[in-house]
Structure formats: structure tokens, C-alpha cells
Amino acid sequence: MEQKQLSVPSERPLPKCTASPELLAHMATEKYLYHMPIYRQLQRFAQNDIRISSSTADSWMSLLARHIRPLYLVHKLYVLGTNYLQVDESPIRVQDKDKPGATHQGYMWVYRAPMQNAVFFDYNPGRGQDAARKQLKDFKGYLQTDGYAVYEQFGIKPDVTHLSCWAHARRYFEKALDNDRLRASVVLTMIQELYAIERQAKTRELPPEERHNLRLELSLPILNRISKYIVENRKAVLPKSPIGKAMEYSIARWDNLMNYLKDGNLEVDNNNIENAIRPLALGRKNYLFAGSHNAAENIAMWYSFFATCKTHQINVEKWLVYVINHINDTKPSLLKNLLPQFIDKNLIL
Numbered sequence: 001m002e003q004k005q006l007s008v009p010s011e012r013p014l015p016k017c018t019a020s021p022e023l024l025a026h027m028a029t030e031k032y033l034y035h036m037p038i039y040r041q042l043q044r045f046a047q048n049d050i051r052i053s054s055s056t057a058d059s060w061m062s063l064l065a066r067h068i069r070p071l072y073l074v075h076k077l078y079v080l081g082t083n084y085l086q087v088d089e090s091p092i093r094v095q096d097k098d099k100p101g102a103t104h105q106g107y108m109w110v111y112r113a114p115m116q117n118a119v120f121f122d123y124n125p126g127r128g129q130d131a132a133r134k135q136l137k138d139f140k141g142y143l144q145t146d147g148y149a150v151y152e153q154f155g156i157k158p159d160v161t162h163l164s165c166w167a168h169a170r171r172y173f174e175k176a177l178d179n180d181r182l183r184a185s186v187v188l189t190m191i192q193e194l195y196a197i198e199r200q201a202k203t204r205e206l207p208p209e210e211r212h213n214l215r216l217e218l219s220l221p222i223l224n225r226i227s228k229y230i231v232e233n234r235k236a237v238l239p240k241s242p243i244g245k246a247m248e249y250s251i252a253r254w255d256n257l258m259n260y261l262k263d264g265n266l267e268v269d270n271n272n273i274e275n276a277i278r279p280l281a282l283g284r285k286n287y288l289f290a291g292s293h294n295a296a297e298n299i300a301m302w303y304s305f306f307a308t309c310k311t312h313q314i315n316v317e318k319w320l321v322y323v324i325n326h327i328n329d330t331k332p333s334l335l336k337n338l339l340p341q342f343i344d345k346n347l348i349l
Contacts, residue, residue, distance in 0.1 A: 013324050014063050024064050025320035027057070032302035033316050065298045068323055072301040074335045075308075078342075079120035082113040083141025084265060086273040087151065089127060094296050106296055107131065108303070112273040115265065118341040119276045119307040121300035125293065129153060142263070144270055147249065155256065164256035166194065167269035172246035180243040183233055187246070190226045194219055198268050208264030215261050223258060227251075276307045308340040318348040 013021055030036040038057050045052055079085075088110050093103040107127045111120045124131035129150045136143070136154050144163035145151040155162025170191050176184040197218050201211045230247045237244045250257060260266040309316045323338050336342055 013328060014060075014067050017060055017063050019060050021321045021324040022317075024060060024324060025317045028061065028064060028302060028320060029306070029317045031061075032299065033306045061298075064324070065301065068305075068320075068327060069301065070332075071323065071327060071335055071338055072304065075118070075304055075339055076120055076122075078336060078339065079111055079113045079116065079118050080135055080139070082115055084114055084144075085136075085139065085141070086112040086114065086144040086267070086270050087132065087136075088146060088270060088273045088277060089131075089148070090277045091127075092123070092296060092299070094125075094293055106293070108277070108296075108300060109135070110273055110277055111135065112276060114267060114272070116341045117308070117311045118339070119273070119304055119311070121303045121307070123293070123296040123300040142259075142266060144260075144267065146270060147253065161259055161262065162256050163259045163266060164253040165270040166191065166257060166260075167271050167274075169246075169250045169253070169257060172242075172249045176242035176246045179241055180237065183237065183243050184246065186229060187226060190222055190229070193222050194268065197222075206264075210264065212261075212264030215264070220261060223261075227254060276311075305340060312340050312345075314340050314343070314345065315348065319343065322348045 012018075014024070017024075019027075027038065027041055030041055031038060038061065039054060042052055042054060042057060089107050090110065092106050092108055094106045095103055104125065106123060106125050109122045109124055109131050111122065112118070113120075122131070122135060127150075132150055133153070139154065140159040142161045142163055143151065143154055144165065145155075146165055146168050151162070154160050170188065173184045173187045173191070177188075197214065201214055206214060230251055234244070234247045234251065237247065239245075239248065260268050305320075306316050309319055319340060322343075327335070327338060330338060337344070
């Protein structure tokens with residue numbers, strides 16, 4: 001049987017790369033959006049008599065990552081440059097080159113800019129405070145996080161308003177249902193009322209100012225009822241019991257849990273950033289670990305772009321083909337216009 005050959009495009013945006021932009025975009029999308037490891041893609045190609053060696057495919061992916069990395073740096077500037085950020089982190093296993101067969105526990109720190117509906121993944125070898133500090137040292141505005149202590153150093157800055165996440169607070173009371181169903185249910189019912197108001201604002205498509213007013217009118221009284229109930233009941237429960245921990249978690253962060261009332265642009269929880277992190281968990285199941293710290297940094301870049309494309313309902317492959325073809329002839333000052341959150345969608349139909 002005659003072996004098929006890949007055609008070499010007459011114009012190659014990537015020097016020393018015989019793959020077309022369409023093929024490169026397809027392979028990157030298959031791996032980082034649909035979690036299909038490269039070796040399995042090559043097996044599928046081979047079934048159609050298209051033979052590509054793993055070393056060639058790895059070289060293509062490395063060249064592609066270097067080709068668009070300048071856009072990743074621009075993406076970082078625009079996401080971290082906003083005045084409202086949501087932050088979370090998630091583990092990723094990375095192969096340890098100094099210990100054959102062993103892996104290192106790294107972390108993806110994920111920053112979401114709700115006003116842009118954009119996500120920035122930043123890989124770091126650890127979960128310590130230095131990882132967040134290097135990205136947030138100059139941040140000013142609203143910072144929304146879970147209860148991880150690392151974020152407290154930013155929340156106490158005078159030009160930062162720290163928001164906590166009501167979804168995290170709710171989970172503590174859900175865990176307490178088996179321990180104290182009555183008290184946990186009372187609080188959960190009031191939290192459900194808060195979320196009903198949020199759904200009402202979304203259904204009515206209220207602009208920020210009107211959502212702000214709605215919250216002050218309807219949500220503030222409920223929040224006051226929640227705090228009153230917890231204060232009146234916390235002494236009647238064991239501090240280390242599930243219900244005691246739930247109450248302590250909320251009371252310790254009460255001001256932060258109230259802060260979403262300050263602006264109608266703010267969100268009641270961090271659920272959207274958690275949704276953006278889910279593909280990382282799916283990736284872990286399919287390709288288990290990153291081959292190196294450099295590979296983990298590339299994963300962070302691809303997840304940043306693809307998660308942002310998804311939130312803007314952009315076809316990832318078409319966007320990536322367009323970027324591959326145009327990034328070299330785009331002035332540095334105009335690279336912003338290639339980002340998924342800013343691109344003219346008519347260019348990638």
C-alpha cells in the first residue's frame with residue numbers, strides 16, 4: 001500500500017515546519033481542548049496511512065508554542081491589568097527529570113477577569129505565596145478567592161477589596177447536614193434565597209447598577225438574617241463539629257462574603273473560574289502528567305487561550321489558524337486584537 005505524504009504548504013508561517021497551520025491548529029486543539037494525547041492522534045493518522053514520527057510531532061508542537069508565546073504574554077498583561085480578578089489554583093503532576101519515573105506536584109494558578117470574560121493560567125512548581133505574589137504584587141481592585149490563606153496578604157492591602165465565595169461557604173453547610181440537619185438546613189435555605197436573587201438579576205439581564213440596587217434591597221436583609229442566626233447558634237454547637245466549622249468559616253470571612261454588594265459587576269461566587277479549571281482535571285486523566293516544567297508552562301498557555309475562546313463562543317481551531325497566519329505581521333502594539341476576548345469574530349468565520 002502506498003504511504004500518503006503530507007503536503008508542504010508553499011508559505012510556512014513557522015520556519016522549519018512542514019505542517020500547515022490547519023494541521024497544527026487541529027493537533028493542538030485535539031490535545032488541549034479535547035484531551036487527546038499526541039501519540040493517540042498519531043495512531044489515528046497512521047490508520048489513514050499518514051505516518052508522522054513522535055519526534056516530528058513534538059517538534060511541531062514546540063515550534064507552535066514558541067510561535068504564539070508573545071500573544072500569551074500580552075494576554076497576561078490584559079487579564080492581570082483589570083481591577084476585578086477571581087483566583088484559584090489546581091494541582092498538576094510534572095515529570096521530574098532528576099528522578100526517573102517520579103513526578104513533581106506543580107500547580108496551575110488561574111486568574112479570571114470577569115469584565116473581559118478571560119482566563120489566564122500560570123504554571124508554578126509550588127503552591128506557596130510567592131506564586132501569587134509575583135502576579136498580584138501590583139494589583140488594585142476587587143480580588144475574589146476561596147479561603148486559602150495565601151490570599152489574605154493581598155486582602156489586607158488598602159487598595160484591594162477582598163471578596164469571598166458564597167459557593168465555598170455553602171459547601172461547608174452542605175457537609176454539615178449529617179451532623180446537624182436543622183441548623184445547616186436553615187442556613188442553606190437562606191443561601192438559596194441569595195442565589196434566587198442572582199438568578200432573577202440574570203434572567204432580567206439587569207445592568208450592573210440595577211443589579212447593585214436589587215441586591216441592596218433584597219439580598220442585604222437576607223445576609224443580615226444569616227449572620228444573626230449564626231451568631232445566635234454558634235455557641236450551641238461544638239467548634240470542631242461540621243456545623244461548627246461551617247459557622248466559623250463564614251463568620252471569619254463575613255466582611256468578605258458581604259463585599260459583593262459593593263458593585264453590581266461583582267459575582268456572588270467563584271464558580272465561573274472553577275468551571276474554567278475543569279479541563280485541567282480532564283487532561284490529568286488522559287495524559288496523566290506534563291513531561292517537564294516547560295511542557296507545563298505550554299499547557300498553561302493553551303488552557304488560557306482555549307478557555308477564553310470557549311467563554312466567547314469562538315471556534316478554537318479557526319481562531320488558532322488565524323493567529324498562526326497573522327501573528328508575525330501584526331505590530332506588537334496591535335497584538336491585543338488577536339486575543340479571543342478582543343478579536344473581531346468576523347475575521348474567523
